Structure formats: C-alpha cells, structure tokens
Amino acid sequence: MGIIMEFEGAPVEGVGEGGAAGDVLDKIFNNIMKSNSIFTNRDALRNDYIPDRILFRDDEIAQLGQMLAPILRGNKPSNIFLYGKTGTGKTVVAKYVMRKLSERISQLKLNTKFIYVNARLASTQYKVLVELGSQLDISIPFTGLSLSEASSRIFDKLRRDGVNVVLIFDEIDYIVKNYDDNILYELTRANNELLGGNFVSIVGISNDLKFKEYLDPRVLSSLSEEEIVFPPYTVDELEAILRDRVKLAFRPGVVSEAALKLCASLAAAEHGDARRAVDLLRVAGELAEREGSEEVSPDHVTRASKSIERDRTYEVVRSLPLHAKLILAAALSAPDETNTGRLYSNYALMAKRLGIEPLTQRRISGILSELDVLGIINAPVVSSGRFGRSKRIRLAVPRDAVARALREDELISSIL
C-alpha cells in the first residue's frame, strides 16, 4: 500500500532542483516555525473538532442525554432519530454526548460501545457492515458475503462478548435513498436475535427532513421511537459560536470584528450552517497567515468563500469514477448548456478515442442524475415540446476547478 501525500492549498511555485530550492523551503519552514503564528490552536477550527461547550444546544444535549441514559444501568435505550439541516449541530451534539457517556461507561466498567458510521463514506449497505465490523474488530471481507451473513457475524461476536452497542449512524438518508432499508431492518431486528440482555441501539442522523417517507413503516416505527429536531442557527447565534471558536483558535485581536460578522452572515444565508461558518473562518485564517498578515480581514473571508467552493469541487471531482469524469470532460468541451443526447455522443467519442468501451446512454442518464445530486452539475428534466424531453445540463461549479481535477487523471488529461 503506497503513501499518498496531499498538499493543501496553493502549490508552491518555483521549487526545482538545485540551490534556490533550499532557500524557498527554508523560508516556508521558518514562517511555519515562527512562534507568532496568528493561530494558537488551529484544530479548534477543524470540522471534526468537538468543543468542550456547545452553544445554543443545551436542550438537545439534555434530551439526547436523557434518552441514552438507560445504558448506564445496562438497559437498552430507545432508537433515536436526529434531524435538521446541515451545520445545525446534530453530529457535534451526538459526538459530544457520546464522549461524555463513554467516560461514565469506562468508570462503571460497562461493556457498551459507541460506534460512529457515516453513510456518505460507507455508501453501500455492505460497506456499512464492513465499517461496523472493523470498529468491533470483526473482519468482514469487502465482498463475498451476503448482508445477512455479514450482520449475523457481527451479532454473534456481540453475543459472545456480551457487548452492547450504540450505533451513531450519520447521514443515514444516503443509503436509504440509494438502496432500500434492509440493513436498517437487520439492525433494528438485532435485538430479537441478541438474547441475554444485549442490545444494539441506533441514533440515526439525517439532513433530509423528508427522509422518513422512504422508510418501510416497520423500520420507521422502531427507528424513530424518539426524535430530536435541530433548528437552524440564527445570525446572532452563529456570531456567538464564532466568537467562542476565535478565542480558542486565534491569538487575541487577530480576527477583526467585521470579518467575524461576515462569516456569520454568509453562513446564515445558507440556512444557518455553523460548519460553513467555522470553515470560512479557518480558511480565511489560513489565507491571512500564508500572506503574513497580522489580521484576518473581511477580504480574506470573501476570498475564503470562493476558495472553499473550488476546493470542494476539486475534491469531489477528483474522487469520481472514471466514466463520471469522462462525462464531465465531455461537458467541459461542450457549450455551456447541453442535453443528454448531445452530451452522450460527445462522451462516447471521447471514450473511444481513449480506447474505453462507452457505457450505455441509460447508464449515463443515471450518472448524470447522481452528479446532479452531488451538485456538480445542474440537470433538470425539461421538455422542448416537439423536440423531445431531456435533461438540460449545465455545470454548477467553476469550470477551472473541474478542469484542474480532471487533469489529475492521467488518462483523461491526455485528451483535455
């Protein structure tokens, strides 16, 4: 297994072989080592950071704590369902409560484990079970087993070891929409199989408020025995949250009041998304630091906002499967707006030129819908009357970011 090195941010230019390179590197390293970094604790701005106190979520924390408290007596808590839009604190609250409870559990020497699985990363039912297994030290081959075989291996092990599990299942809507709710059924059913007082409880987290409509009624009734709804943050709340993080992450006085307010209002415009607010702050800070600025200004925030979008696009496109990339390559070389048929023939041509067998139009239509969901393209179905019905396709992200990510792929870069 190789080591993949990733460089974040702007490429370092002018570093070649020979004498000058050392000087450049020395300069970079010295800058980093200088103790007067504007950051004091950059980690406090990472999006997996869980602060010691979470603002404006006291009720939700209390509710979740209350619902999960039975595990301290070794009893099974209800299955719980958390929902609210992105960046409303669902994940952070869940992880926070999980951390606090874990402390108690280890004091009491209870055999209960918390497991966190994100369904966007473990994107198929089978992968969810593999992930679940790996966190419980049960090795499940990445293919070859049936879902029920894989889940009974997990249950067997839990029963043998007498382990209770609270599964925090983030972005649970992802698997349910793409497949059906088999594993959810398997998992909620687990308690009947696990005799002897063991339990598996699920804390499901969803961004999609309508997600429940996709669920089988049997699963729904057992999955959402309890629910907590997370409202979006207001601008004032976002400001307070940022102010809190600024204290943790930056040297005093570095972040200007105007910059902070701008972060808050930009994020508030996107349905009160705290994650976005903190991301903006972090990237703005990194920009400021890289430029050797002593202050994070509103200008840094504005530029951060653009750079975040580019980075996201770049990351998403880069990790796409080959044919999805080819479709984007075809879309890049097409006019701004096109439709399925035209894009398909363009794509098929490119594929053949690369010696790749093109997928069928039916499949491409499906991939286009997936790209639409990812937000890379915009592809609503429109009817042009006599001229048929098709997807109206246009890129929804900056062209240059897509192009940069595609050029990374050796095969595709050869025809761009």
Added chain:
DNA sequence: CCTCCACTGGAAACCTAGGCTC
C-alpha cells in the same frame, strides 16, 4: 386539442469479483 420527439426512469436480466462448502 392532438401529435410526436427524445428522452426518462422503472424493472428485470446479466456480469463480475469474491467468499463459502464440500
């Protein structure tokens, strides 16, 4: 009000990689 295009999107069949059984 009807027609008919260029697809869409559901359903089923098929393919592949890999584990399991004997």
Added chain:
DNA sequence: GAGCCTAGGTTTCCAGTGGAGG
C-alpha cells in the same frame, strides 16, 4: 478446485410523458 451464492454495477427493454408546433 468445482460449483454455488450474493452485492453492486451495468445493460436491455420498454411504457410513459411535457409541451411546442401544428
């Protein structure tokens, strides 16, 4: 090691459809 099984991706088949132009 042959033969069987499954999940997930793809192909095949096809009925269904919104609305501009007649």
